[in-house]
Amino acid sequence: MTFKVLGICGSLRKASLNMAALRACRELLPEAMALEIADIGELPMYNQDVFDQGLPAPVKRFREQVAAADALLIASPEYNFSIPAPLKNAIDWGSRAPNQVFHEKPIAIFSVAPGPVGGARVQYDLRRVLGQLWGHVLPRPEVFIGMAAGKFDAQGRLSDETTRKFLTELLAGFKTWIARMQPR
Numbered sequence: 001m002t003f004k005v006l007g008i009c010g011s012l013r014k015a016s017l018n019m020a021a022l023r024a025c026r027e028l029l030p031e032a033m034a035l036e037i038a039d040i041g042e043l044p045m046y047n048q049d050v051f052d053q054g055l056p057a058p059v060k061r062f063r064e065q066v067a068a069a070d071a072l073l074i075a076s077p078e079y080n081f082s083i084p085a086p087l088k089n090a091i092d093w094g095s096r097a098p099n100q101v102f103h104e105k106p107i108a109i110f111s112v113a114p115g116p117v118g119g120a121r122v123q124y125d126l127r128r129v130l131g132q133l134w135g136h137v138l139p140r141p142e143v144f145i146g147m148a149a150g151k152f153d154a155q156g157r158l159s160d161e162t163t164r165k166f167l168t169e170l171l172a173g174f175k176t177w178i179a180r181m182q183p184r
């Protein structure tokens, strides 16, 4: 069985380093894991009136993608010490009943930032938010990719071998975590 993982990036920038690292994960996945990446840039801002009138197509697609995935891999910068608006917006759209899509979903998180802290603070906010939705966030290893500018080459490829090793370890641990979460 291949675990289908949906990647979600907290940055909408074309040259996003978080997106570049998420793409690099495709090369680092263990066997029997596949990674597709969602486009949360299409989602309108959450509005309960819109929700009540019927889900817009991008919201419907996003919720279906999350629901169909065996697991989620989230890569995000921190904005003002917390979750970037596009990512929080995507979580809010997915979180509404019926069938809130994060329930019992295995989730792994990593962050990329130009500073030395590597976006650590966004990870703790994501754990808090996703935990109350009954998403099961992998406790360890934690991966904070700090001082990121020097870790990608001119083509935006993750070139730092130590960082690639950290992500490889995260993904290996994630596979075990997903397997543990399967219904018996």
Ligand SMILES: Cc1cc2nc3c(=O)[nH]c(=O)nc-3n(C[C@H](O)[C@H](O)[C@H](O)COP(=O)(O)O)c2cc1C
Residues within 6 Å of the ligand: 011, 012, 013, 015, 016, 017, 018, 019, 076, 077, 078, 079, 080, 081, 082, 112, 113, 114, 115, 117, 118, 119
């Ligand atoms: C509104 C805003 C707030 C930011 N706040 C933080 C912050 O609190 N901590 C941090 O490490 N970087 C912060 N940054 C810098 C981002 O980490 C940086 O832009 C990062 O490269 C974005 O990720 P990306 O390359 O995937 O787009 C902020 C950037 C923006 C646009």
